[in-house]
Amino acid sequence: MLTFTKPFTVTEPPIDQMQVTVMRAELAAMIERKTGTDGMHDSVYPPLGFARTTQIHHPVHSVCEPAFCILAQGSKRVLLGEEAYIYDSNQYLVASQNLPVSSQVIDASPEAPYLGLRLSFNVKDIAALALEFGLAETGPKVRPQRGIFTGALTPTLLDPVLRLMKLLDTPQDVAALAPLISREILYRLLRSPDGWRLAQMAVVDSHSQRVAQVIGYLSRHFREPLRIEDLADSVHMSVSSLHHHFKSVTSMSPLQFQKQLRLQESRRIMIGERVDAATAGHRVGYESQSQFNREYSRFFGMPPVRDVKRLREMQLGQVAQAGEPGEVGDPGR
Structure with a gap:
C-alpha cells in the first residue's frame, strides 16, 4: 500500500481553544476591515480573497478550484454530488481538485456577518512541496480519496494566516513575502492529520x-x-x-461531472451574457433543447427561464443593498 513518512503519523498536541478563539477574533476583525460590505472582495495578493454576507442566500453552484478556506465567522454547507461538508469557524476546508459543487452560507446575520477567507493554490505546488520535504513516498497505489476535506483550525495554521493578512497593509512587501507565507500555510496543511489527502497528489x-x-x-x-x-x-x-x-x-462519474460543468456554464452564460436558454444549451454542447431544459430543471430545481429570472432579481437586490455591482457568488469562499 501507499505509505507516508512520519509527519503523517505524529499526533498533534491538544488544540488550545482559547488561543484559537483569540486568533480567530483577530482574523474576523481584519476581514471586516478589508471588506465592510457584502460580496466577494479581492486583495493586493491575487491568490487571497474574502467574502462577507449578512444574509443567508440560495445555494450557489460553481466550480471550486484548489484552495484553502477559513471562516472567521459563520458557517457554510458545501455539497459535492450527494455528500455534504459543513464547516464553521472552528474548521477549515480544503479543495484539492477542480470540482463542481453547490454551497450555501447557513449562518449569517447583520449582527454577526459571515466572514470568509480563501487562499488559492496550484496543485503542482503542493506536489512539489510534498516531494521536496519527503512528506510522501511512492509505493503500490491505493484508492484515491475525496478531493474535498475539512480539518480543525489550530494556532499553527492561524499564525501564518494572520501574518499574511497583516502583510496586506504593506503592499510593497507583498510580492516578496506573500508567496513565502503561502508556502508555509501549504506546508502546515501537509503536516496536518489529513495532509496525506493532499500528498497523494505528489x-x-x-x-x-x-x-x-x-x-x-x-x-x-x-x-x-x-x-x-x-x-x-x-x-x-x-x-x-x-x-x-x-x-x-x-x-460522481465522468459523465455526471461533465454534465454539471455544462449546466453551470450555461447558467453563467445566460446571466452574464444575457443569451436565451436555447443558445446557452447549444454553446455548452447540448444538441437537444428538450434534454437541456430537462437536465437543467432537475439540477437547479426549475426551468432555465425561471431560474435566470430569479437570479437576476437577487443580483438587483444585492446591488440595492450594497450600492455596488453584485455577484451571484463564489462557493470556494
Missing part, C-alpha cells in the same frame, strides 16, 4: 494524478462529446478503473 503516476488529469481534461473540453473509452486510454486506465477511482475523488 505520488508519480498514481491513480490520484491520473484522475487529476481527467478532471483537467473535462474542465477544458466539457463542451465536446465524451467517449469514456478514449478518456480511459489517455491516462492508461481501464474504463472500470477510471469510473472507480474518478468517483472516489469526485463522488
Whole structure:
C-alpha cells in the first residue's frame, strides 16, 4: 500500500481553544476591515480573497478550484454530488481538485456577518512541496480519496494566516513575502492529520494524478462529446478503473461531472451574457433543447427561464443593498 513518512503519523498536541478563539477574533476583525460590505472582495495578493454576507442566500453552484478556506465567522454547507461538508469557524476546508459543487452560507446575520477567507493554490505546488520535504513516498497505489476535506483550525495554521493578512497593509512587501507565507500555510496543511489527502497528489503516476488529469481534461473540453473509452486510454486506465477511482475523488462519474460543468456554464452564460436558454444549451454542447431544459430543471430545481429570472432579481437586490455591482457568488469562499 501507499505509505507516508512520519509527519503523517505524529499526533498533534491538544488544540488550545482559547488561543484559537483569540486568533480567530483577530482574523474576523481584519476581514471586516478589508471588506465592510457584502460580496466577494479581492486583495493586493491575487491568490487571497474574502467574502462577507449578512444574509443567508440560495445555494450557489460553481466550480471550486484548489484552495484553502477559513471562516472567521459563520458557517457554510458545501455539497459535492450527494455528500455534504459543513464547516464553521472552528474548521477549515480544503479543495484539492477542480470540482463542481453547490454551497450555501447557513449562518449569517447583520449582527454577526459571515466572514470568509480563501487562499488559492496550484496543485503542482503542493506536489512539489510534498516531494521536496519527503512528506510522501511512492509505493503500490491505493484508492484515491475525496478531493474535498475539512480539518480543525489550530494556532499553527492561524499564525501564518494572520501574518499574511497583516502583510496586506504593506503592499510593497507583498510580492516578496506573500508567496513565502503561502508556502508555509501549504506546508502546515501537509503536516496536518489529513495532509496525506493532499500528498497523494505528489505520488508519480498514481491513480490520484491520473484522475487529476481527467478532471483537467473535462474542465477544458466539457463542451465536446465524451467517449469514456478514449478518456480511459489517455491516462492508461481501464474504463472500470477510471469510473472507480474518478468517483472516489469526485463522488460522481465522468459523465455526471461533465454534465454539471455544462449546466453551470450555461447558467453563467445566460446571466452574464444575457443569451436565451436555447443558445446557452447549444454553446455548452447540448444538441437537444428538450434534454437541456430537462437536465437543467432537475439540477437547479426549475426551468432555465425561471431560474435566470430569479437570479437576476437577487443580483438587483444585492446591488440595492450594497450600492455596488453584485455577484451571484463564489462557493470556494
